[in-house]
Amino acid sequence: MGDYTNMSAYYDVIMTSGYYDYKLIVDNLLEHEPYQHVLEIGCGTGLILEELAKRKHVESIMGVDLTQSMLSIAHERLKGFNNLTLSNQNVTQLSLDKQYDLVFSYGGVWYFVIDGDREPFLVSHIADPVANEQGFAQLSKFMIKGSTLLLGIQGPHFDYEKAISNGMIYSQKIDPCEDGFIKHYYLADKGQNLMAQTVQYRTYDFKSAQKLLGTYGFEYQVESHKDKLFLRFIKVS
Numbered sequence: 001m002g003d004y005t006n007m008s009a010y011y012d013v014i015m016t017s018g019y020y021d022y023k024l025i026v027d028n029l030l031e032h033e034p035y036q037h038v039l040e041i042g043c044g045t046g047l048i049l050e051e052l053a054k055r056k057h058v059e060s061i062m063g064v065d066l067t068q069s070m071l072s073i074a075h076e077r078l079k080g081f082n083n084l085t086l087s088n089q090n091v092t093q094l095s096l097d098k099q100y101d102l103v104f105s106y107g108g109v110w111y112f113v114i115d116g117d118r119e120p121f122l123v124s125h126i127a128d129p130v131a132n133e134q135g136f137a138q139l140s141k142f143m144i145k146g147s148t149l150l151l152g153i154q155g156p157h158f159d160y161e162k163a164i165s166n167g168m169i170y171s172q173k174i175d176p177c178e179d180g181f182i183k184h185y186y187l188a189d190k191g192q193n194l195m196a197q198t199v200q201y202r203t204y205d206f207k208s209a210q211k212l213l214g215t216y217g218f219e220y221q222v223e224s225h226k227d228k229l230f231l232r233f234i235k236v237s
């Protein structure tokens, strides 16, 4: 179900040691102006939201995430921004009090992997197919017609181990499974294991992903992926 509780205390140091480039992510988001009501699904500890809120003032920013310990860190990080709200929710039961004109997920609930010249495939933190349908159905309710849904693009996942900025050793291991893969995240310090987190992901080939999103009114916008960190969908119905 995409719960990140075990990883939350170490998430920021792992991610800001080169795993994601938060400035570049926000550069890409800003290309989609104008928008006034922004929603991030799977906002984690709020690293993207902080960068976004610092760089661009909009009427409202909302972040939702199902892992309370990730959101607690986000609350602390984002408490200075009075246009920003956080909510502990699973997107499959999303309930919000307004509609948004820009929604994005980067490494959050859903994202795409592009491996060289191959077609993108959708990766979901939600392993159950019916729950994925529910997630897009709920999300669709809180997006105005003509609004933009941006789902992040990542490179292929592989097994590796590397030292991060504080000298600890981060490693990850990918095991294929039926309908997707299981990813194991580890952190160790001086030979001692500090953290182990396992997340199961469901994958959809591009045709199935477009069909799934299309069912809930999201139309893929064909454009070059070069220098892009998001695939763009427009809510057409």
Ligand SMILES: C[S@@+](CC[C@H](N)C(=O)[O-])C[C@H]1O[C@@H](n2cnc3c(N)ncnc32)[C@H](O)[C@@H]1O
Binding pocket: 001, 002, 003, 004, 015, 020, 041, 042, 043, 044, 045, 046, 047, 048, 064, 065, 066, 067, 070, 089, 090, 091, 092, 105, 106, 107, 108, 109, 125, 126
């Ligand atoms: C890899 S983190 C990405 C966090 C953030 N977007 C960032 O770039 O640092 C994935 C986040 O998605 C959240 N998540 C996974 N499945 C979810 C769901 N069904 N509903 C809401 N949040 C979910 C997890 O709790 C986790 O915090």
